Amino acid sequence: MAFEELKDNAEYIKGQAKNYADHSVAFYKLKVFKIIMRSSISIMKFTLVAISFLMFMFFGSLGLAFVLSTYLDSYALGFTAVAGLYVLVTLLLFAFKRRLIEGPLLRKCSSLFFNS
Numbered sequence: 094m095a096f097e098e099l100k101d102n103a104e105y106i107k108g109q110a111k112n113y114a115d116h117s118v119a120f121y122k123l124k125v126f127k128i129i130m131r132s133s134i135s136i137m138k139f140t141l142v143a144i145s146f147l148m149f150m151f152f153g154s155l156g157l158a159f160v161l162s163t164y165l166d167s168y169a170l171g172f173t174a175v176a177g178l179y180v181l182v183t184l185l186l187f188a189f190k191r192r193l194i195e196g197p198l199l200r201k202c203s204s205l206f207f208n209s
């Protein structure tokens with residue numbers, strides 16, 4: 094009789110352990126899906142904003158180059174001035190890349206991954 098009870102308890106524990114494992118797997122699948130979806134949505138939003146910003150910069154640069162060309166009486170000088178402005182911005186970004194790019198990007202990715 095005691096062995097029968099022990100066998101029943103062992104079967105019950107085995108069933109509960111299997112149930113727990115199944116639920117844990119389902120939970121982690123859902124958690125990974127949530128992280129992947131949040132990351133994908135963030136990448137899509139960033140891409141759309143980046144494309145819009147690049148379009149703005151392209152047409153704004155052309156407009157600025159033509160405006161400077163009329164003031165400087167030379168298309169070459171107008172477009173060179175805009176190119177020089179981009180070189181200056183690039184050098185500033187390179188000098189301050191940790192503070193302006195790496196830090197905020199790391200914080201955003203960390204919050205997406207660890208707070209989900």
